[in-house]
Amino acid sequence: MIRTRSLTRTFRTDHGTVEAVRDVDLDVAAGEAVALLGPNGAGKSTTLRMLTTLLPPTRGTATVAGADVAREPVAVRRRIGSIGQGNGSFDGLRVLEELTSQARLYGLSRRAARRRGEELVAELELTGLEDRDVATLSGGQRRRLDLAMGLVHHPPVVFLDEPSSGLDPHSRAHLWAHVARMRAEQGTTVVLTTHYLDEADAAADRVVVVDHGEVIADGTPDQLKGKVSGDLVTVELADVADASAAAGVAARMPGAQDIERADDIVRFRVAGGDTVTPEVVRAMDSAGVRLRGTRVQRPTLDDVFLTLTGRSLRDAA
């Protein structure tokens, strides 16, 4: 459904030429959902802008839904839905008006456009908001309207650029439920960008990690998390003086690695952190180390990124 070869985009800036996207080869099968992950400025959005015909590639090729983005941009636009980072609706217009004018731009008659708008209002749970000024919608409602506008023409491919940024967890879950339903009912191909690994995990079959404009990893969420050796176990000590004893205990746990000490905190990585924690507590206890608490974290995007690049995702941004 999507195929890029050596897709490259450079920008001229005051400081010289910047390669925002470098030789990206990406293949997305029909019906697949792929998440592009990476820090700000990694080239995720620029890649999406090329795939959605907003920006011509500097070099390389991209075919989306059977059409070349550079040579047949209008054909691509007919076949894709694209939900950008901003709000697709504009203040001063009303929910059903925006949906209707969007549908008219795909060639629907006035009446058909209105019917399609009403259909989408119902599908995306915007009922009762048809005549509301879009400026008065909540963040979640406005994002669902964006999704609705991207879907007016039943596109086989949908692009979502950081669709959940700025949403509260409830609205975020709600949005992803709609995306999942769309995939289940229509077999839609989805390409999305996100900062959150949990979202990529839930919404995507495959994750492509991008850094400095290049693809640095490509696999299922589980494959990627497998690149990080184990869960992060954090032990908080009641007494700072116990720190070196606690680190010693941690070092003797089977499979423990990357042991770190910071004041009254000891951290290490170990496979199956949940089952290891009770043993850690017992071992600390018998070594006379008193604990304030323990915490186990599954590998996060930050960890995967750190493992792949040696940099933290937060520092890289």
Added chain:
Amino acid sequence: MTALSETATLFERDVRAKLRTPWPYVESLADPLLLLLLFAPLAGAVAAVPDGAPGSSTMQWFVPGMLVIMTFSTAAFIGSGIQEERAAGSLERLLVTPTHRAAVLLGRVLRVVVTVLVQAAVIVAVTAPMGLRVPVAGALIAAVELAALAAGLALLSLAAGVGLRNAYAFWGVVTLIYTPLIVTSGALLPVQLAPDWLYGLSRVNPMAHTVDAQRALFAGDLADPSVTLAVLVSLGMAALGLALGVRAMGRLRA
């Protein structure tokens, strides 16, 4: 879908949005009327107006200039609107549809043209009882010329709105050109009385030609060379604005 029906759809969208916030139009209508009420008598009193006969002739000289100033204030700033839509993300949403790039601009231009014509009709209706003579053929051609000027200014403004990176750049450019354009247009004081270099400058101001043409048309002088020149200049601006605007839309960065 044709570019024409897309333009109609986007015109309708724009009108709906703007009709609910009519203050900008009230302002751009109030401004020329206030100038007429306050400035015209003053200028008439210092006999700055050529053929400085009292009464009707002041109106005859001032109203055409006011129509051009009003067209400017309605049309020249709409680039900031498309810039807001660009910043918000709704321009991008339109650009990923199969819509022609030109239609995205022309829908807005059409709204500005209609607005200008309504405003012009109001100003003429208000000033006719105050002594403005309105020859029918001249007034109709004058309306066409104002529409062309509105389209030219609006398209250049839209091109600047899409092409310039942010609101500071846009308003910076507008502020820079505002005073020279208004002064050399000859709408407020006769630029024919200006020193040669200033008069020369006014000849490269597209609005100055429309001011000359409006005065000729309201005087019933349809054969005045400014009548043809003004419309050609306006259409040239429109073509340039459309080309630059469409080009700028092809290279939008995030």
